Amino acid sequence: MDALLTGVQNALTLGPLIAIAAGVSVGIFMGAVPGLTAAMAIALLAPITFGMDPLTAIAFLIGIYKGGTFGGSISAILLNVPGSPEATATAFDGYPLARSGRVKQALQMALFASVGGALLADLLLYVVAAPFSTIALKFGPTELTFVVLFAFTFVAGLTGKSMLRGMTACAFGVLCAMVGLDPMSASPRMTFGYVELLDGLPLLPIAIGMLGLAEVMMAAERAVKRRRSGADIGTAAISSTSGPSLSIGVFLSHWKTVLRSSLIGSAIGALPGIGASMAAFVGYGSARRYSRTPENFGKGSLDGVAGPEAANSAVVGGSFVPLLTLGIPGNVMTALLIGTFLVHGIEPGPHVFKTEPVLIYGIFTILFAANFLNLAIGLLGSGLYSHIVKAPEYVSYSIIGLTCLTGVFASTNSLFSLYIMIIFAVIGYLMKKFDYSFVAFLIGFVLAPEFEVSFRSYLLVAQGDPVGLLLQRPIALVFCALTIIAIIRICWTEHKNRDAAPSHLKSSEH
Amino acid sequence: MRSLKALCGSAVAAALCLGLGMQFAAADEYPSKPIEMVIGFKPGGFSDAMARKLSEPLTEALGRPIVHTYMGGAGGSIAATAVKEKDPDGYTVVVATSLTFAFNPLQGEVTYTKDDYDYLLTMARFEGAFVSLADKPWTDFSSMIEHAKSTGTPIKFGSLGPADRAQMDAVAKATGVTFIPLPIKGGANMMQSLLGGHVDFGMSGGPHVKYVNSGEMIVLAASGSEPLNATPDAATMAGLGFPAVSYNSVIAAPKGLPAGVKARLEAALLDAANSAEFQELVQSRFVGIPPMGADDTAASINAISETMKSVLADSGN
Numbered sequence: 101m102d103a104l105l106t107g108v109q110n111a112l113t114l115g116p117l118i119a120i121a122a123g124v125s126v127g128i129f130m131g132a133v134p135g136l137t138a139a140m141a142i143a144l145l146a147p148i149t150f151g152m153d154p155l156t157a158i159a160f161l162i163g164i165y166k167g168g169t170f171g172g173s174i175s176a177i178l179l180n181v182p183g184s185p186e187a188t189a190t191a192f193d194g195y196p197l198a199r200s201g202r203v204k205q206a207l208q209m210a211l212f213a214s215v216g217g218a219l220l221a222d223l224l225l226y227v228v229a230a231p232f233s234t235i236a237l238k239f240g241p242t243e244l245t246f247v248v249l250f251a252f253t254f255v256a257g258l259t260g261k262s263m264l265r266g267m268t269a270c271a272f273g274v275l276c277a278m279v280g281l282d283p284m285s286a287s288p289r290m291t292f293g294y295v296e297l298l299d300g301l302p303l304l305p306i307a308i309g310m311l312g313l314a315e316v317m318m319a320a321e322r323a324v325k326r327r328r329s330g331a332d333i334g335t336a337a338i339s340s341t342s343g344p345s346l347s348i349g350v351f352l353s354h355w356k357t358v359l360r361s362s363l364i365g366s367a368i369g370a371l372p373g374i375g376a377s378m379a380a381f382v383g384y385g386s387a388r389r390y391s392r393t394p395e396n397f398g399k400g401s402l403d404g405v406a407g408p409e410a411a412n413s414a415v416v417g418g419s420f421v422p423l424l425t426l427g428i429p430g431n432v433m434t435a436l437l438i439g440t441f442l443v444h445g446i447e448p449g450p451h452v453f454k455t456e457p458v459l460i461y462g463i464f465t466i467l468f469a470a471n472f473l474n475l476a477i478g479l480l481g482s483g484l485y486s487h488i489v490k491a492p493e494y495v496s497y498s499i500i501g502l503t504c505l506t507g508v509f510a511s512t513n514s515l516f517s518l519y520i521m522i523i524f525a526v527i528g529y530l531m532k533k534f535d536y537s538f539v540a541f542l543i544g545f546v547l548a549p550e551f552e553v554s555f556r557s558y559l560l561v562a563q564g565d566p567v568g569l570l571l572q573r574p575i576a577l578v579f580c581a582l583t584i585i586a587i588i589r590i591c592w593t594e595h596k597n598r599d600a601a602p603s604h605l606k607s608s609e610h
Numbered sequence: 611m612r613s614l615k616a617l618c619g620s621a622v623a624a625a626l627c628l629g630l631g632m633q634f635a636a637a638d639e640y641p642s643k644p645i646e647m648v649i650g651f652k653p654g655g656f657s658d659a660m661a662r663k664l665s666e667p668l669t670e671a672l673g674r675p676i677v678h679t680y681m682g683g684a685g686g687s688i689a690a691t692a693v694k695e696k697d698p699d700g701y702t703v704v705v706a707t708s709l710t711f712a713f714n715p716l717q718g719e720v721t722y723t724k725d726d727y728d729y730l731l732t733m734a735r736f737e738g739a740f741v742s743l744a745d746k747p748w749t750d751f752s753s754m755i756e757h758a759k760s761t762g763t764p765i766k767f768g769s770l771g772p773a774d775r776a777q778m779d780a781v782a783k784a785t786g787v788t789f790i791p792l793p794i795k796g797g798a799n800m801m802q803s804l805l806g807g808h809v810d811f812g813m814s815g816g817p818h819v820k821y822v823n824s825g826e827m828i829v830l831a832a833s834g835s836e837p838l839n840a841t842p843d844a845a846t847m848a849g850l851g852f853p854a855v856s857y858n859s860v861i862a863a864p865k866g867l868p869a870g871v872k873a874r875l876e877a878a879l880l881d882a883a884n885s886a887e888f889q890e891l892v893q894s895r896f897v898g899i900p901p902m903g904a905d906d907t908a909a910s911i912n913a914i915s916e917t918m919k920s921v922l923a924d925s926g927n
Contacts, residue, residue, distance in 0.1 A: 143658070240808030241792065281684075281719075283793045286772035288719050295691050295720050298684035422802070435798060439659070447820060513680055514688075557792045561766060 107461025111469065116159035116462075119152070120470045123163020124477050130164070131171020132183045132485075134308060134507030138168020142436045146443075154444035154459065159466045161440055165433050166218060166470045169376070169413050170478055173210040174485055177405070178203065179500045181312035181507065186376035186412040188307040189384040192539055193397060193404025195311075200400050201343045204482060208346040209402050210409045211478040213358050215471050217410030220362035221369070221417025222467045229421050236370050236422055238575055241557035246579035247371070248551040251378065253586035255385035255543045262535075263594075269536040273544025276301055283553045284560075296516040303377065303546065305508045309521035310528030310538050312504040317529045319497045350402075357387045357403045361410035368411075369418020376415040377546050383411025385543075398539070417467065424448055424460065640700055640871045644675045648693050650686030650706040656816075656895065660734060660859060661705045663891045667882040672874075685771065686710030687720045690862075694722045698866035700875050703730065708858040712914040713773050716922060724915050727862040728872060731879040732902035732910060734892045736857040737840060738833035741818040742811035743804060744826055751831035751850060754811065755785050764788035768803050768812025770796070773855050773918070774833065779925030780853050815857060819896055833857070839896040853921040856914060859897075860907060876904045 110116075130141040141164050149157035172187030177194030190210060197206035239247070279290045280300030291297035361383035368379040387407025388397045397404050416433075423434045441448055446456060453460055491499075508521045531538050562569040570576055647665065651657040658680075665676040681689040686706030693704040704727075711724045740751060748754040758765050767789040769775045778789050792809055794800045797817040803809045804818075804827065811830055819840045821827040829841045834856030835848030848854035861879060863872075882888060883901035892898035902910065 147662075237802065237806040240803065240806055281772075284791070286717070286775065291719070293721075295684055295687050298687065298719060435796075438798075439656075553793060553795075560790050560792065563764065563790075 103457035104461045107458045108465045110155055110458065111159070111462040111465035115153070115156045116466060117469065117473075119156045119160040120163040120466060120473050121477065123160040123165075124167035124470060124474050125163075127164040127167025127169075128171035128174070128474075128477065128481065129167075131168035131187075132174040134175055134179075134181045134183050134312075134503055134511075136507075136510065137184050138164050138171070139433050139436065140511075141168065142433060146436060146440050149440060150443055154446060155462050155466070157440060157444060158437075158463060159470075161437055162463075162466055163470050163473070165416055165437070166413070166467075166474050167477070169218075169416055170211060170214040170409070170474060173214070173405075173409055174207065174481075175503070176311075177206045177210060178485060179312060179496075179503060180315045181500060181503055182304075182307050185303045185307060186380050186415075187408075188303075188311070188377065188542060189380040189408035189539075190405055190412075191311050192384065192408075193399075193401045195315075196398065196400035197402070197405065202400065204343050205346045205350075205402065206400075206405055207482040207485065208479070209351065209354070209405045211475065211482060212346065212351045213354070213361070213406035213409040214413040215475045215478075216358045217362040217365055217412075217414040218416055218471045218474070219468070220359065220410075221366040221414035222464070222471070224362075224366050225417045225420055225467070226464055229425055232370055232421050235575075239371055240573075241554045241561060242569060242573045242576045243579065244371070244554035245551070245558045246576045246583060248547055248554060250579050250583045250586065251382050252547060252551075253583055253590065254382045254389060255540075255547075265535060266537050266540045269531065269538065269540040270544035273541040273546075274548040276306075276541075277545045277548035278552075283549075284556055294516070296514065300549070301520060301545075302512065302517060304511055305517045305521035306524045306545065307542065308504050308508055309524035310531075310542070312500055313521065313525035314528030314532060314538075316497050316501045316504070317525065318532060319493060323493070346402075354403055354406045356390070357406045358410045360386055360390065361407050362414040365411035365414025366418040369415035370421040376412040378550070379415045380408035380412040381543050381546055383407040383409075420463075420467070424452060424463070640874055641672050641674045643701060644677050645672065645700070646677045646679055646702045648679045648681055648689045648702065648704045650681060650683075650689030650704060650710060652680065652682035656897075657705065657707075657859060660888075660892065660897075663888050664733060664879075664882050667885040667888065668878055671878040671881050684720075685714055687714050690714075690722055690727075691720060693862075694726050694864055696864050698728070698864040698868075700863065700867055700871035703861050703863045703875070705859070705861050707736075708732075708856060708860050708911060708914050709773050709918075711860065711862065712911050713918045716915070716918055717772065724911055726865050728865055728867045728904070729860065729862045729907040729911055730872070730876050730904050731861040731883060732858045732899070732907045733861065733879075733883045733888075734859040734897040735834075735836065735899045736859070737814075737816040737819065737838055737896045738855065738857045739814055739818060739838055739841070739844065740811055740830040740833060741804065741814050741822070741827050742830055743807070744828045746810065746828075748830075749828065750845060751847075752845070754830060755781075755787055758787040759785070764790050765811065766790045766792060766809045768792055768794045768800050768809035770794060770800065770813045770815070773921075774813040776918070776921045776925045777833070777847070777853055777855050780921050783924055784852065816895060816897065836899075839893075839898065853917055853924060855917065855921065856910075858907075858910065858914075860911070862907075872904065 126141055126145070127138050130136045130138050142161055145164070146161065149160055168184065169186065172182055172184030173190040173194065175181050175183040176187040176191035177198050180191050180195040182188045182191050194206045194210060197203065277300065279297055281298050282289055288298060364383050364386060365379045368382070384404060384407045387403045388394050391397065391403050419434045423438065438448060446452070446459065504521065505518065508517050528538050531541065559566060570580060647661060649658055649661050662678065669676050681692055687710055689704050690706055690710050693702055696702040711727060714720050715723045748757045754765070765787065767778055769791045775791050778791060782789050794803050794812065797815055800812045800814055801817050801821065804812055813833065818827055818829070822829055822841060829838065829844040831850060832838045832844055832846040833854065835846055835854040836856065837846060838844055846854060880901055880903050889898060
């Protein structure tokens with residue numbers, strides 16, 4: 101108890117609080133600028149923390165981590181260019197909201213959902229860190245296979261209007277994810293002799309190309325059409341106002357989505373190696389699945405912003421579970437944090453709760469405090485950023501196009517990524533033209549690699565008896581059962597909709 | 611693309627020179643401009659930390675700034691491919707591993723060979739080891755093989771990359787034991803897979819040391835022919851009569867450096883690697899070895915290449 105109080109007291113002093121505020125500001129900025137990521141900020145700025153005392157140093161880095169997770173959503177909403185990979189799903193509904201003049205609401209929903217998700221995840225971390233870490237250790241290839249399979253069912257509803265076209269797009273995403281070294285045999289697949297493709301196609305250039313640059317191409321086409329029809333040349337603003345603010349009441353009416361996504365994000369964060377991008381997609385998919393108005397998704401649904409943002413922010417708290425209890429980083433960010441911990445003489449692991457309780461409670465307090473500073477700094481900014489959409493179309497789309505190009509180049513330092521981005525912008529444009537869901541494509545692309553490695557490892561371990569192995573693994577069995585239930589539910593809903601279809605032909609189409 | 615890249619590169623270098631108010635001196639006064647260090651890893655990892663730490667004393671020794679360019683991916687091959695095309699004037703060096711040069715070309719996926727470079731420095735050796743939990747029914751690599759032979763059960767092996775998989779293929783062929791190789795992404799996930807019992811033993815490049823010290827894990831054997839720093843008593847794969855694979859951190863330049871430039875650069879790199887600050891960093895992570903200069907590094911790359919050839923031949927790939 102003394103340790104708890106001392107820890108809280110230590111954390112709530114001027115030094116750590118200023119460090120968090122500085123970190124959050126850096127994080128939001130790095131997250132919001134496409135091409136710069138919070139992981140990059142931590143890597144570059146970690147050395148300047150070596151001179152600080154441990155708690156202040158960790159406060160600064162946690163601030164960057166938290167701010168960066170929210171920051172990526174700003175450019176996703178304003179420009180349709182995700183600032184970081186995990187903000188990709190936020191763009192699906194955030195950008196349509198901004199286009200329809202509700203930019204302030206979209207930004208504030210992203211902020212509130214981020215903070216809400218992070219708070220819940222930190223609370224969970226505080227309560228269940230120790231027991232959860234032992235469960236997380238039990239997740240091997242068999243378990244992960246069925247976890248990812250279950251995740252696929254969450255996103256099955258995101259296939260667009262036609263199930264068949266959705267599946268085609270998803271399969272194309274899976275095919276693109278197969279590029280690179282075969283994870284088992286290390287022989288190259290579909291690399292066409294390019295050494296850059298050995299690690300596979302990168303997510304960020306593809307997401308930026310399909311969402312951002314493809315949108316610029318659509319806008320250019322609209323402008324040409326308008327000019328042909330003799331209408332006023334495209335000087336119309338995307339929207340004349342940034343719209344009303346989001347009231348607390350409206351936000352609270354989305355509590356179910358935030359809570360659901362927080363739990364998903366925390367759980368995924370605590371599992372090794374899956375990551376925030378997948379959490380965001382599953383959060384988006386589940387928000388749509390349980391929505392009363394799923395037809396609004398993709399056109400500007402606030403739930404569609406809350407779902408992925410709460411989930412990807414909750415990953416932060418979740419990823420601290422294996423970090424603090426086992427000394428195992430679940431993603432790049434926590435791997436960088438471990439490096440800093442070691443520099444300050446803190447060895448994360450099972451013993452750290454006993455040897456450094458004051459510091460651990462200090463870190464917990466900092467995680468909490470960072471959320472409130474994130475909220476305050478984010479709110480200060482959201483009024484400012486939202487003016488961006490008042491720019492005339494030709495100005496804003498020029499900036500979006502340029503941001504796509506510079507962002508992709510800055511993140512990888514290679515022209516190759518730039519070509520990939522442009523190729524996928526053309527593919528994304530064609531997919532939009534022919535009504536193939538690019539959401540389904542991205543989901544296939546994000547989930548496939550994890551599924552492939554888990555599934556093939558599972559088959560290898562099973563030595564020809566996959567069912568026998570499954571029966572020995574209770575956690576995998578639970579997720580297998582959940583997957584089957586989810587599939588039956590989806591089929592049942594489809595079936596009912598089809599029965600109802602003759603009476604309202606188009607309205608019930610998926 | 612190549613010319614564009616070169617253009618960008620020289621534009622950056624030129625801008626830097628102008629910005630720093632430097633003047634291009636005569637060519638024989640090497641170095642007369644900043645030196646670009648292409649790092650074959652993503653920023654933030656330990657290899658990056660080593661390169662940046664090394665650059666501090668190196669800057670002092672050469673009197674010119676070191677400019678870092680990150681080209682991570684494909685085990686250093688992306689950086690190596692890019693640097694091969696640069697002029698061999700001593701103003702571009704690449705940081706990668708011995709396997710980038712000695713193993714990846716054998717796989718036939720890259721467009722360079724080990725003979726396209728002038729090797730300058732080996733600055734560290736990763737603590738490559740095969741490790742398992744301490745409560746397994748074996749105590750070292752040989753007894754694990756014996757256990758597998760007597761019980762006939764296949765052994766789950768956590769692999770970090772194609773090199774260790776080829777190595778285990780060769781062991782399997784020599785002993786008749788069956789390994790099930792499971793790909794694991796990164797050392798931290800390897801620790802999780804070991805602790806959770808999802809693999810019986812696995813390859814590790816250093817994160818295992820704290821678990822060995824706490825008694826939870828044991829080192830079965832060093833992956834290479836040299837004893838380990840943290841656990842010097844553990845057997846080596848070479849000592850056990852199996853093919854050995856060493857993971858060294860290497861700095862190289864495009865082939866054809868002028869002799870004077872090469873000597874100056876090698877001397878500066880060696881001094882930097884021997885500096886107290888650099889040694890403090892590498893020894894704290896158990897990857898410190900006496901730094902090797904140009905000739906020793908080139909010899910070791912040749913030796914590793916020969917070993918990897920025989921590993922691939924033994925494994926039947």
